Amino acid sequence: MLHEKSLRSHIIKRPEKIQVRKPQWTFAEFVGKEPRSEFGRMLFGALSLVFPEGERFFIRSVKHFAGEISDATLTQDIKDFIGQEAQHGKVHEIFNKAVLGHDYNIEPFLAWYKSAMFDTLEKSVEAVFGPKLMLAVTAAAEHFTATWAAHSLGSGYLEEHVANQNMLDFMQWHALEEIEHKHVAFDVLQEIDDSYTLRAAGMLYCATILPFVISVAFVSLLINAKARAPKSGSNIFSFLSDAISEGKNGTLLTSFIPAVLAYLKPGFHPSDNDDYAVARRVAEGIEQRMVNVA
Numbered sequence: 051m052l053h054e055k056s057l058r059s060h061i062i063k064r065p066e067k068i069q070v071r072k073p074q075w076t077f078a079e080f081v082g083k084e085p086r087s088e089f090g091r092m093l094f095g096a097l098s099l100v101f102p103e104g105e106r107f108f109i110r111s112v113k114h115f116a117g118e119i120s121d122a123t124l125t126q127d128i129k130d131f132i133g134q135e136a137q138h139g140k141v142h143e144i145f146n147k148a149v150l151g152h153d154y155n156i157e158p159f160l161a162w163y164k165s166a167m168f169d170t171l172e173k174s175v176e177a178v179f180g181p182k183l184m185l186a187v188t189a190a191a192e193h194f195t196a197t198w199a200a201h202s203l204g205s206g207y208l209e210e211h212v213a214n215q216n217m218l219d220f221m222q223w224h225a226l227e228e229i230e231h232k233h234v235a236f237d238v239l240q241e242i243d244d245s246y247t248l249r250a251a252g253m254l255y256c257a258t259i260l261p262f263v264i265s266v267a268f269v270s271l272l273i274n275a276k277a278r279a280p281k282s283g284s285n286i287f288s289f290l291s292d293a294i295s296e297g298k299n300g301t302l303l304t305s306f307i308p309a310v311l312a313y314l315k316p317g318f319h320p321s322d323n324d325d326y327a328v329a330r331r332v333a334e335g336i337e338q339r340m341v342n343v344a
């Protein structure tokens with residue numbers, strides 16, 4: 051069986067500090083307002099619906115092994131990782147309830163998602179394969195969020211298309227923190243068990259489930275439109291043109307297979323992709339504005 055720690059002889063870069071930020075956005079200015087792109091909001095909305103319960107799963111799976119980590123830096127990183135993910139879940143839930151909940155019936159998806167993916171699937175798979183696999187799934191999921199984050203911060207797409215500063219800050223805040231903590235679940239997994247097979251099994255599970263739940267969330271927004279239903283129907287052409295425009299960004303789809311292949315390379319480490327400078331640059335602007343909203 052292949053064990054990976056010995057494959058990494060190079061120095062692995064990590065951020066100086068994982069900063070837990072506590073933004074106070076209420077999103078009141080977006081409630082009932084026309085989005086810049088209906089398709090874009092549904093796509094972001096699908097991710098936003100998936101995040102909170104998914105992030106609670108990430109926290110559970112890492113916390114399970116926190117007591118077994120002896121390295122003081124990694125122990126602090128685990129605390130900050132939990133702090134960041136808890137904030138992400140909290141803020142996305144505020145957005146989901148206030149903005150998405152105003153225009154779409156989001157409850158059926160949320161109820162199905164929690165019951166099917168966590169109360170049933172997570173519990174069953176963990177009972178058979180153990181909590182190490184759940185940690186490996188989280189490490190893989192964090193690779194996807196970090197990949198999408200790096201793309202969204204690096205491409206300039208969000209700055210170009212999202213005019214509202216609070217919405218831009220919201221999207222970029224989550225993205226930059228995904229970069230800051232991208233090594234944590236991975237390093238905990240390596241400390242607990244550095245088996246390549248286990249890491250690859252986590253990716254297999256994640257690469258199957260994640261696109262599936264995001265797709266179900268997207269379709270649920272499409273068919274559960276409440277206040278916007280008549281408009282969405284009559285604006286089918288603008289919806290399709292938004293889809294083509296967002297598709298050119300290509301973040302979710304075109305980066306998926308390359309992300310899986312990069313992750314499956316023996317000896318891979320998330321910090322091999324050094325995108326900390328762009329995360330730091332974006333963080334500085336957001337932190338200054340957060341003083342004003344806190």
Ligand SMILES: [Fe+2]
Nearest residue numbers: 105135138228
């Ligand atoms: Fe997150």
Ligand SMILES: [Fe+2]
Nearest residue numbers: 135192195228
């Ligand atoms: Fe994360």
